[in-house]
Amino acid sequence: xxxxxxxxVRLAFGALAxxxxxxxxxxxxxxxxxxxEIEREGRSPLRLLPATADSQGRRIEAVPxxxxxxxxxxxxxxxxxxxxxxxxxNLVVPAKVAAEVNGLRAWIATFVQxxxxxxxxxxxxxxxxxxxxxxxxxxxxxxAEAFRTGDLPAAxxxxxxxxxxxxxxxxxxxxVLSVVEALRKLADDPRYRDCAFHFLRNHRRExxxxxxxxxxxxxxxxKWVPAKDGAGKVLQTSGACGLETxxxxxxxxxxxxxxxxxxxxxxxxxxxxAQVPVAxxxxxxLDLELQRVAMHELSAYAEAGAxxxxxxxxxxxxxxxxxxxxxxxxxAASWHRDVKNPEAAAFTPYQNIFEPGSxxxxxxxxxxHEAGVLDWSHVFDCASGSAEYRERIAPxxxxxxxxxxxxxxxxxxxxxxxxxxxxxxxxxxxxxxxEQWRDYMRFYGFGESLGLQMPFEGKGGTNAKSFDPKTxxxxxxxxxAISFSFGYEMQANAMQLLRAYLRLFRGGGxxxxxxxxVELDGExxxxxxxxxxxxxxxxxxxxxxxxxVDVISADPHATGVYLHTRMLKELxxxxxxxxxxxxxxxxxxxxxxxxLVEMRNASFVGFLPVEQPRxxxxxxxxxxxxxxxxxGSYAAPPVVRLLLQCQDLERRRLLxxxxxxxxxxxxxxxxxxxxxWSRRAPGTTAVGR
Numbered sequence: 001x002x003x004x005x006x007x008x009v010r011l012a013f014g015a016l017a018x019x020x021x022x023x024x025x026x027x028x029x030x031x032x033x034x035x036x037e038i039e040r041e042g043r044s045p046l047r048l049l050p051a052t053a054d055s056q057g058r059r060i061e062a063v064p065x066x067x068x069x070x071x072x073x074x075x076x077x078x079x080x081x082x083x084x085x086x087x088x089x090n091l092v093v094p095a096k097v098a099a100e101v102n103g104l105r106a107w108i109a110t111f112v113q114x115x116x117x118x119x120x121x122x123x124x125x126x127x128x129x130x131x132x133x134x135x136x137x138x139x140x141x142x143x144a145e146a147f148r149t150g151d152l153p154a155a156x157x158x159x160x161x162x163x164x165x166x167x168x169x170x171x172x173x174x175x176v177l178s179v180v181e182a183l184r185k186l187a188d189d190p191r192y193r194d195c196a197f198h199f200l201r202n203h204r205r206e207x208x209x210x211x212x213x214x215x216x217x218x219x220x221x222x223k224w225v226p227a228k229d230g231a232g233k234v235l236q237t238s239g240a241c242g243l244e245t246x247x248x249x250x251x252x253x254x255x256x257x258x259x260x261x262x263x264x265x266x267x268x269x270x271x272x273x274a275q276v277p278v279a280x281x282x283x284x285x286l287d288l289e290l291q292r293v294a295m296h297e298l299s300a301y302a303e304a305g306a307x308x309x310x311x312x313x314x315x316x317x318x319x320x321x322x323x324x325x326x327x328x329x330x331x332a333a334s335w336h337r338d339v340k341n342p343e344a345a346a347f348t349p350y351q352n353i354f355e356p357g358s359x360x361x362x363x364x365x366x367x368x369h370e371a372g373v374l375d376w377s378h379v380f381d382c383a384s385g386s387a388e389y390r391e392r393i394a395p396x397x398x399x400x401x402x403x404x405x406x407x408x409x410x411x412x413x414x415x416x417x418x419x420x421x422x423x424x425x426x427x428x429x430x431x432x433x434x435e436q437w438r439d440y441m442r443f444y445g446f447g448e449s450l451g452l453q454m455p456f457e458g459k460g461g462t463n464a465k466s467f468d469p470k471t472x473x474x475x476x477x478x479x480x481a482i483s484f485s486f487g488y489e490m491q492a493n494a495m496q497l498l499r500a501y502l503r504l505f506r507g508g509g510x511x512x513x514x515x516x517x518v519e520l521d522g523e524x525x526x527x528x529x530x531x532x533x534x535x536x537x538x539x540x541x542x543x544x545x546x547x548x549v550d551v552i553s554a555d556p557h558a559t560g561v562y563l564h565t566r567m568l569k570e571l572x573x574x575x576x577x578x579x580x581x582x583x584x585x586x587x588x589x590x591x592x593x594x595x596l597v598e599m600r601n602a603s604f605v606g607f608l609p610v611e612q613p614r615x616x617x618x619x620x621x622x623x624x625x626x627x628x629x630x631x632g633s634y635a636a637p638p639v640v641r642l643l644l645q646c647q648d649l650e651r652r653r654l655l656x657x658x659x660x661x662x663x664x665x666x667x668x669x670x671x672x673x674x675x676x677w678s679r680r681a682p683g684t685t686a687v688g689r
Contacts, residue, residue: 066203066279068249070217072288073328073516078217079244081203081279084175087183091146092194093164101152104164108147111192112139115170118182142168170197173204209288212295215334215348216286216514218242218454242348245455248280248518281519285328293645294319294333297638302335302621313337314629315599317621318349318494319638321646324505324607324616326529327512331642332495349494350450353458354601354622356487356497358420358559359584359631363500364485365413365428366544367440370536373431374413376543382408382416382424392427396478402426406557417547420559420583422486429485434476437484438467443508444500446492452514460491487586494603494620501605501616505541507532548580549610559583563604563636571644579640580613581606583631600629604636608643615646 070079091111097103116135120128144150146166152159174180180199187197205220207213218241243249298319314337321331336347368374381388384403393402408421416424432440441447447461465471466480466489483489492500495512502510510532517526552560553576560575560583567575584603589596603620607613619635 067205067220068280068282070243070249070282070284072284072286072291073330074287076288077208078213078284078286078288079205079207082175082206084173084202084204085180086172086200086202087170087174087180088198088200089168089170090196090198091143091166091168091192093147094194095164098158098164101154101156101158104147104152104158105149108143108149109140112136112143114186114189115139115183118186119171119174119179121178121182122176123178139170173202175204209291212288212291212333213286214242216242216291216329216332217284218244220244241456242454243282243284243514246282246453246515248282248520278521283516283519283524285323285326285330285513285516286332287330287649289649290321290331290642290646291333293649294321294331294638294642295335297641298333298335298619301634301638302337312623312625314602314621314623314634316347316352317619318347318352319617319619319642320349320494320498321615321617321642322498322502322512324502324613327499327502327506327510328516329495329512329514330615330646332514349620350452350454350496351456351458351493352620352622353460353491353493354599354603354620355490355586355588356492356603357584357586357601357631358422358425358486359497359582359603359605359618360487360490360500361420361425361485362417362544362548362582363444363504364425364440365417366504366536366540367436367443368428368431369413369540369543371432371436373436374428376413379410379412380416380424380427382411382419382421382427384423388427389423392430393423393482396474396482398478398482402482408557414543414547414550417544417582418550418553418555418558420551425485426482429481430477432481434467434473434481437481440484441490444503445496446490446500448496450495450499450512452512454514458491458493460493460496462490487584494618497603497605497620498616498618501607501618503532504536504544505607505613505616507535509533545580545610545613548582548607549577551582552576552579552606559632560636561632562630563632563640566637567640573644575640577610579606579608579643580610581636581639583636585630597624599624602629602631602634604631604639606636606639606643608647615643617642617646 066081069077069081072078093104093107097107113136116132116139119135120132125131143166146168147163152162158164170183171179174183183197184199186192187195207217207219209217210219220240298317302314302317314335316337317335319331319333320329322329332349334348339347365374369376382404383389384407389402402423404419404421404423406419408419408423411419411421411424413424413428415421416428429437441462447459449457449459462484463480466476466484471480480489499510499512502512509530511530513527513529515527517524519525551558552564554564555561558564560581563583564575567573582605584601584605586601586603588599588601600623601620602623603618605616605618607616617639619639621629621635623629
């Protein structure tokens with residue numbers, strides 16, 4: 001070969017060799033060094049990097065975390081998350097089947113029948129045929145939309161580009177093992193070998209004692225929604241109330257599961273769920289057994305009038321039990337006449353507010369005694385139109401005279417409480433200055449939140465004009481001071497009143513508790529018990545306590561005489577010296593829409609034992625009519641039965657614990673024995689005081 005030809009050959013082959021080198025360098029510059037990008041409408045450009053390719057094949061899916069568990073004070077479940085499965089499927093119609101329109105439709109119909117049959121594989125399922133028919137309709141509509149069968153002709157070849165793939169949610173919240181296994185077998189069926197089934201773990205909120213706890217424990221609905229920044233999804237809680245709103249039950253801590261995509265774009269999981277959080281546990285103060293008793297007693301007495309046909313049933317009612325030493329709410333029952341959907345109702349003991357009436361008189365007299373303006377041995381002339389009335393009340397120019405529902409004469413503060421004299425209470429209330437009344441409201445917490453961190457609380461409070469500096473002192477004394485003395489011109493909810501009585505016994509810093517503590521990662525953290533100071537002097541508390549003991553007696557002037565007689569007949573127990581308490585009755589005009597409705601509030605607060613009170617309970621019922629409705633007749637019996645059952649339950653638990661230890665428990669002297677609360681059904685709620 002000549003020199004010139006050899007040179008030409010070398011140049012030609014050199015040029016050919018340079019081509020791949022140039023292409024490799026160019027691609028390296030474009031894809032690696034220059035890191036090109038692809039423009040995307042409405043989104044940031046897609047960077048042409050190796051990491052981008054990896055991210056398209058490897059993805060991470062959020063898996064819902066358990067919301068958390070709520071238990072009562074003895075560990076019984078009140079709310080929990082049950083593990084379920086969301087069953088999703090990446091459907092691929094075989095090419096041979098999808099060649100014809102009728103073939104696609106036939107494949108879809110077969111798949112719908114097979115899945116619906118698997119979904120009713122629960123052997124305990126009732127109405128299997130009806131349930132399956134509903135699944136067939138639902139799945140048929142779902143797949144028709146996914147594969148756009150409505151756009152297809154009646155027959156013929158499948159149009160080019162028509163979808164043969166779809167990703168659908170076949171079922172959510174599946175928690176029956178037989179159904180899961182039936183779906184897994186379907187996933188292994190050769191007819192669906194090109195499809196991918198995914199069983200994604202999820203949770204469903206359950207409340208084992210829904211009928212007993214819907215008010216205080218509450219309810220919750222959760223769902224996954226897109227995040228605000230558009231990146232991923234977050235778990236949104238909606239419709240929550242009660243204990244379910246506590247932050248410790250926040251379920252936004254999701255775990256994760258990674259998966260890859262194969263060459264055909266089908267995802268598969270490469271690892272189990274990672275970073276699975278341990279569910280928190282909220283230890284409530286509730287006692288489920290006492291909550292059951294409270295709901296039973298409240299419902300029985302509220303509905304007694306409907307059964308007898310003699311008395312119009314109340315509009316709503318509340319019954320709450322508290323342990324005095326800690327402020328723990330042991331039971332909080334609520335009842336409403338017109339509510340068909342409890343989850344949508346707002347009538348819990350911390351929501352409904354009302355004028356308390358005479359139930360506040362012990363609080364007023366205790367404060368006046370503590371302030372040094374009331375002598376507990378002083379005798380007041382409480383007769384209507386007496387010289388003392390003309391001297392103390394009449395000159396104030398009050399538009400509505402202060403009257404009692406039965407004649408009263410000379411009464412000491414002790415006897416004012418027994419007789420529930422409005423005139424006597426007004427005398428005591430007028431001993432307080434306006435600033436002292438303001439401090440009275442602060443001390444007992446009227447108009448202040450319970451601090452339980454539960455939504456939609458009814459705070460109540462006083463008339464805004466009462467403590468307005470522009471309101472003359474004479475006007476304040478004639479209206480607010482007298483009205484406050486027997487529970488008017490102010491509003492409170494049942495739990496606020498219970499907190500006020502708790503402060504009477506323990507001190508102005510006492511608070512109610514609904515949470516004993518929380519369990520985080522297996523470690524229990526106790527909730528603190530607030531410092532109850534400042535306390536009332538022992539002689540002040542003892543004076544009021546002794547009067548409330550005599551309220552429930554055979555004294556014909558005592559407002560609890562009807563209760564005493566009734567419980568002696570029904571239970572065979574003389575309540576005098578066993579349970580103490582105070583009745584309350586108020587008549588109010590409440591705005592409902594564009595009209596005023598006459599309301600009657602019946603209330604009763606009681607405690608047990610009387611010498612060293614341990615349990616405190618309150619019942620409130622409200623009736624939307626002018627008919628007679630007294631605390632001693634309607635609200636008191638549920639409290640008495642609840643308190644007696646509370647003591648009986650404690651007695652049985654002590655005996656059971658001692659039996660487990662191999663010994664014998666000696667009961668305290670104040671134990672009244674079996675209350676007999678279950679021996680009789682509530683009788684007719686006849687009118688009384």
